[in-house]
Amino acid sequence: MQTIPISALQNPEDVSELCHKTAEPVRIEVDGRNDLIVMSPEVYRCLEPHAEARHLFEKLMNSPQYDFDQLKPSMLPEDEAGVYVIFLKDTGETLYVGRTKKLRRRLYTNHLMGPEANARLKKYLVADARYPDIENMEQAKAFIKEQCAFRYLVEPDTEKRGRLEGLFAFLTNVRYIDEEH
Structure with a gap:
């Protein structure tokens, strides 16, 4: 996963291109700490089943x-x-x-x-x-x-x-x- 500074959001087309080119989420840092994750819709669709699995595991562990x-x-x-x-x-x-x-x-x-x-x-x-x-x-x-x-x-x-x-x-x-x- 690549990391870019928040200032890169001044050029959203470049961030979009990076997300599509790498086919993975891109981490956005603010003052050296992780702040946001951005990704293409294709990557998001691939991650959705993992999100459901995480949700169900958290639901079990909080039951x-x-x-x-x-x-x-x-x-x-x-x-x-x-x-x-x-x-x-x-x-x-x-x-x-x-x-x-x-x-x-x-x-x-x-x-x-x-x-x-x-x-x-x-x-x-x-x-x-x-x-x-x-x-x-x-x-x-x-x-x-x-x-x-x-x-x-x-x-x-x-x-x-x-x-x-x-x-x-x-x-x-x-x-x-x-x-x-």
């Missing part, structure tokens, strides 16, 4: 935090689909990112109360050498209740949920990722 030790099923929507992140309360490190057709069932019934067959996070915790005190599913459940919280974003569209799950996993540098099939 209410639910601590597992306080969680009651009635706190979650009964039949809403969405994407969620489960993280450590003390450090904010993301342990797991998932998507589901039914948030309440997945987060409460499966992750917290569920058996080994449908509680992936518990299985990861039992297998993780960083947690030698977690030897079984009950200890994993206790860890989740004491140490973990989650946030979620309602998203009814299946394809978009899949994209958001991957995006949120990448942006949060999630610790546990399901094996590929």
